[in-house]
Amino acid sequence: MVQDLIDQTGNIPKSDIYIIAIGINDVLFPNAVKSAKTPAEFTERAALLAENIRGNSPDAKIYFISPWTFITEKQDLNEAGSQYRSALKDLCAEKGFGYIDPEPIVVSVLNAEGTDKYMFNNFHPNASNGVGLYSYAVLKSAHEQK
Numbered sequence: 001m002v003q004d005l006i007d008q009t010g011n012i013p014k015s016d017i018y019i020i021a022i023g024i025n026d027v028l029f030p031n032a033v034k035s036a037k038t039p040a041e042f043t044e045r046a047a048l049l050a051e052n053i054r055g056n057s058p059d060a061k062i063y064f065i066s067p068w069t070f071i072t073e074k075q076d077l078n079e080a081g082s083q084y085r086s087a088l089k090d091l092c093a094e095k096g097f098g099y100i101d102p103e104p105i106v107v108s109v110l111n112a113e114g115t116d117k118y119m120f121n122n123f124h125p126n127a128s129n130g131v132g133l134y135s136y137a138v139l140k141s142a143h144e145q146k
Contacts, residue, residue: 001022001025001026001029001032001034001035001036002022002023002026002036002042002045002046002049003034003035003036003045004034005020005022005049006045006048006049006052007034009049009052009053009056012052012053012056014056014057014060015057015060016057016059016060016061017060017061017062017063018053018057018060018061018062018063019063019065019100020046020049020062020063020064020065021064021065021068021138022046022064022065022067023042023066023067023068023084023085023088024067024068024081024123026042026067026084027067027070027077027080027081027084028077028123030080039083039084039086039087039088040087042084042087042088043087043088043090043091046064046088046091047091047095050062050095050097061098062097062098063097063098063099063100063142064088064091064092064097064098064099064100065100065101065102065138066084066085066088066089066099066100066101066102066103067081067084067085067088068081068103068106068123068124068125068134069081069103069106069107070122070123071110071115071119071122071123085101085103089101098142098145100138100141100142100145101141102134102137102138102140102141103137104141105136105137105140105141106133106134106137109133109137117129118130118133
């Protein structure tokens, strides 16, 4: 959850680049104590996290990776994920952060090849192939933005 990273800001080392992949747990567990319960609260916390990071590394580039896609029949989770991704994209455009959205690539592969090869469950990629797919999708998405 974003709040967990905010709570640990003092432990985040200085760097030139930060790549932050957060959000799925905020979407999945909206009733958890530290959860960002709405897309607006999620982006407020993401902005605070970035502000805290910039306090330690003022010239750092910050990239946010959109929350992982859901492989589920639960329309409310799919819609919430979409709203959180959209809100994060808007925040990044407003604040000048990089935004990487691997979802279209991940979804296209999962639709073509099925989920069994890549997914551990409805929202976690498996270690054998899913993490590789995710990494590929992140890198390809980032490259295509240039």
